[in-house]
Amino acid sequence: MAALDKSERKVILLTGAVLSIFFFSMLYARGKYTDVPECLPYDKVYEEPKVTKLDEKTYQVYAVAKMWQFEPAEIYIPTGSEVDFFLTSKDVVHGFNINDKGVNMMAVYGNINKTTVKFDKPGVYKITCHEYCGTGHQNMQAQVIVNDPLAKN
């Protein structure tokens, strides 16, 4: 095999460097920013919308999407809570986007998608359906209310 030209070697090294930066930043982001959504085995219990308090700062939400609403529509939690969202749909495919949280999941009939989100700052976080699902699509909204002084958690 012929020796590599100097500029060829440069290009190969540069490509390697760029690729490693890319992979390391993916690994870094994965641990640091958001929990990577996972798909769980289907179970009928997830079709019942509910908010469960596991302890002072840990909650579980069974979120159910259907034409054209999310249930529960309002989720009250204290600041600093970590919330596991278990998401499913009762009919067509819906989207599940939590504003400011980088959450972008699909609600699919017969499937359970799960992600964990930490709410460090008080405020109202809108949940919207970002997958066109019919005439009422634009009405599909819910919200996570973090540290509402009126809430009776």
Ligand code: CUA
């Ligand atoms: Cu549900 Cu769009």
